[in-house]
Amino acid sequence: MKLTILGCYSATPRVLTNPTSQVLEIKNHMFLIDCGEGTQVQLRKHKIKFNRIKHIFISHLHGDHFFGLAGLISTFRLLTRETDLNIYGPKGIKEVITLQMKLADSWTNYKLIFHELESDTSELIFEDDDVEVHTIPLKHRVYTNGFLFKEKEGERKLNINAVKANNINIAYYRKLKQGFDVENENGELIKNSLVTSAPEKPKSYAFCSDTAYKEDIVPIIKDVDVLYHESTFLEKHEKLADPTKHSTAKQAASIAKQANAGTLILGHYSTRYDNLNDFKTEAKTIFKQVRLAKDGKVFNFN
Amino acid sequence: MKLTILGCYSATPRVLTNPTSQVLEIKNHMFLIDCGEGTQVQLRKHKIKFNRIKHIFISHLHGDHFFGLAGLISTFRLLTRETDLNIYGPKGIKEVITLQMKLADSWTNYKLIFHELESDTSELIFEDDDVEVHTIPLKHRVYTNGFLFKEKEGERKLNINAVKANNINIAYYRKLKQGFDVENENGELIKNSLVTSAPEKPKSYAFCSDTAYKEDIVPIIKDVDVLYHESTFLEKHEKLADPTKHSTAKQAASIAKQANAGTLILGHYSTRYDNLNDFKTEAKTIFKQVRLAKDGKVFNFN
Numbered sequence: 001m002k003l004t005i006l007g008c009y010s011a012t013p014r015v016l017t018n019p020t021s022q023v024l025e026i027k028n029h030m031f032l033i034d035c036g037e038g039t040q041v042q043l044r045k046h047k048i049k050f051n052r053i054k055h056i057f058i059s060h061l062h063g064d065h066f067f068g069l070a071g072l073i074s075t076f077r078l079l080t081r082e083t084d085l086n087i088y089g090p091k092g093i094k095e096v097i098t099l100q101m102k103l104a105d106s107w108t109n110y111k112l113i114f115h116e117l118e119s120d121t122s123e124l125i126f127e128d129d130d131v132e133v134h135t136i137p138l139k140h141r142v143y144t145n146g147f148l149f150k151e152k153e154g155e156r157k158l159n160i161n162a163v164k165a166n167n168i169n170i171a172y173y174r175k176l177k178q179g180f181d182v183e184n185e186n187g188e189l190i191k192n193s194l195v196t197s198a199p200e201k202p203k204s205y206a207f208c209s210d211t212a213y214k215e216d217i218v219p220i221i222k223d224v225d226v227l228y229h230e231s232t233f234l235e236k237h238e239k240l241a242d243p244t245k246h247s248t249a250k251q252a253a254s255i256a257k258q259a260n261a262g263t264l265i266l267g268h269y270s271t272r273y274d275n276l277n278d279f280k281t282e283a284k285t286i287f288k289q290v291r292l293a294k295d296g297k298v299f300n301f302n
Numbered sequence: 303m304k305l306t307i308l309g310c311y312s313a314t315p316r317v318l319t320n321p322t323s324q325v326l327e328i329k330n331h332m333f334l335i336d337c338g339e340g341t342q343v344q345l346r347k348h349k350i351k352f353n354r355i356k357h358i359f360i361s362h363l364h365g366d367h368f369f370g371l372a373g374l375i376s377t378f379r380l381l382t383r384e385t386d387l388n389i390y391g392p393k394g395i396k397e398v399i400t401l402q403m404k405l406a407d408s409w410t411n412y413k414l415i416f417h418e419l420e421s422d423t424s425e426l427i428f429e430d431d432d433v434e435v436h437t438i439p440l441k442h443r444v445y446t447n448g449f450l451f452k453e454k455e456g457e458r459k460l461n462i463n464a465v466k467a468n469n470i471n472i473a474y475y476r477k478l479k480q481g482f483d484v485e486n487e488n489g490e491l492i493k494n495s496l497v498t499s500a501p502e503k504p505k506s507y508a509f510c511s512d513t514a515y516k517e518d519i520v521p522i523i524k525d526v527d528v529l530y531h532e533s534t535f536l537e538k539h540e541k542l543a544d545p546t547k548h549s550t551a552k553q554a555a556s557i558a559k560q561a562n563a564g565t566l567i568l569g570h571y572s573t574r575y576d577n578l579n580d581f582k583t584e585a586k587t588i589f590k591q592v593r594l595a596k597d598g599k600v601f602n603f604n
Contacts (some may be wrong), residue, residue, distance in 0.1 A: 011377075011380050012342065012373070012376070012377040012381075013343050013373070014343065015343060015346050015347050015348060020414060022562050035338055036341055037340065037342075037369075037370065038315070038339065038343065040314065040315060041315050041316065041317055041340065044316060044317050045317050061402075061405040061406050062408075063372060063373050063402070063406060063408075064378040067339075067340065067369075067372055067373045067376075067402075069364050070365060070369055071314070071315070071339045071369045073538050074314070074369075075313075075314040078313050078314055079314075090405075090424060092405045093352050093405075096398075096399065096405055098399065099401060100363075100365070100369075100398060103363040103394045103395075103398055103444075104363050104364050104365060104393075104444060105443060105444045106364075106365075110484045141405045141407060142405075142406060154557070266587075267377055275441045
């Protein structure tokens with residue numbers, strides 16, 4: 001599991017900082033999460049192949065999280081993309097993207113599939129053999145979802161020496177991987193655990209931005225391996241966090257602690273702060289395993 | 303008159319090139335012309351004060367000419383702008399910007415005034431004591447206008463020594479500047495030309511992008527001082543220019559020649575070309591005074 005931060009600042013793009021966008025590589029998927037203005041240039045900078053992006057998740061329709069989407073869709077067309085593109089985001093996202101295409105008398109050569117979200121409870125919005133994606137209803141000034149990406153439990157791994165020593169026919173390998181006991185060539189029942197080992201523990205990533213402090217999300221993200229939680233403000237500006245429906249570093253850490261997260265990544269910093277280490281210091285008073293998002297930073301979680 | 307090129311490439315923003323946007327400083331105005339994605343960052347890079355921009359002219363609703371507008375409007379609000387903002391652009395521009403604000407549950411603290419264009423003939427869309435702005439109907443895949451910015455003739459300049467030598471009362475200075483003959487303190491009629499000199503020749507700038515070759519625009523831009531005319535292609539790719547409704551460098555030069563322009567600036571290059579000097583060389587076979595737009599380049603026309 002690998003996370004590339006394309007942008008992690010709040011409000012507006014600036015010369016050296018970008019609004020929210022991330023790429024999550026998980027089990028051969030490359031998910032784009034949020035798409036602030038300039039995201040397509042950040043993707044180019046980080047040499048992320050456009051064609052590998054098949055699913056884009058948009059948390060909410062504030063500009064710093066989605067003003068780069070229309071341009072990205074348009075660029076995909078200019079580059080003669082043919083691969084389907086799925087877009088998950090709040091109701092309204094289809095109308096606004098479609099209107100922009102209509103006014104430009106434009107279209108896509110590829111299939112553009114919108115999955116509009118409007119539920120206030122967590123729902124499963126994507127699933128295949130390898131991965132599930134669930135929404136995390138957040139509390140912001142407009143309808144907003146975070147996203148929980150979960151690897152599925154993989155198949156058990158064959159211990160090929162043990163399999164052969166036990167004289168098991170290759171036709172049974174599939175069943176072994178699925179965890180079944182099987183009969184060998186001599187008609188003996190071989191216990192699965194004798195010839196296989198457990199798969200790697202599936203990993204999970206929760207993206208929570210933008211949101212006020214909201215304990216309701218804890219059960220949804222319980223035991224998540226990596227939690228990205230916004231921390232627009234430091235505790236000393238908590239009075240700003242409340243009306244703007246954002247969180248402080250301390251509040252983010254409290255959610256991480258309650259959820260028993262493995263690692264907390266902070267981001268969505270207000271541009272008023274020069275020293276990001278203050279966010280880390282503050283969060284660490286509550287929760288130990290804290291890391292700071294920075295534009296261009298790559299986190300490998302293996 | 304000063305022109306800053308924020309972006310002059312076609313199609314998509316890339317790591318080192320930006321889509322169309324320019325700032326024209328003319329007679330204390332700072333006009334923003336087109337607003338591709340990333341324009342607000344380019345404005346910051348070139349230290350152009352956001353508050354000085356009171357009028358934005360959008361040629362057409364293709365993304366590479368206006369996908370930066372919603373973000374710029376939103377950033378102006380975040381920076382607590384109070385100055386009115388006038389936006390001139392094709393019909394539909396108000397709907398698409400308003401929809402984006404509605405979905406973000408956002409608004410502006412300042413007055414946002416849309417001037418929607420739909421005429422197929424040139425019209426005066428802005429005028430004050432110093433400047434006029436006229437549309438230049440272009441020929442593109444969607445409804446598109448260029449813009450002609452014309453300084454008005456200024457007042458005549460007083461030759462203060464001659465004025466004093468002719469014993470003219472200060473109450474008449476205004477009339478002198480306006481070109482009238484006046485009576486002096488001795489009751490003698492003083493010819494205006496004796497005590498004043500002609501104002502500086504008013505300057506003009508025509509922005510023509512995007513467009514196929516269109517001779518109809520020549521009378522509108524006749525004798526313009528500076529003409530920016532798109533040259534997406536070189537002549538060797540003329541077959542691409544026709545269906546996409548773009549121009550070649552040679553065609554741009556032909557328009558400049560017929561219009562008797564002072565200087566031709568080329569831009570809106572297709573990203574297929576590595577050597578921009580080929581555009582200049584080609585245009586110079588038709589018209590001598592050719593310059594190349596480049597992102598970040600500043601042209602001073604004094």
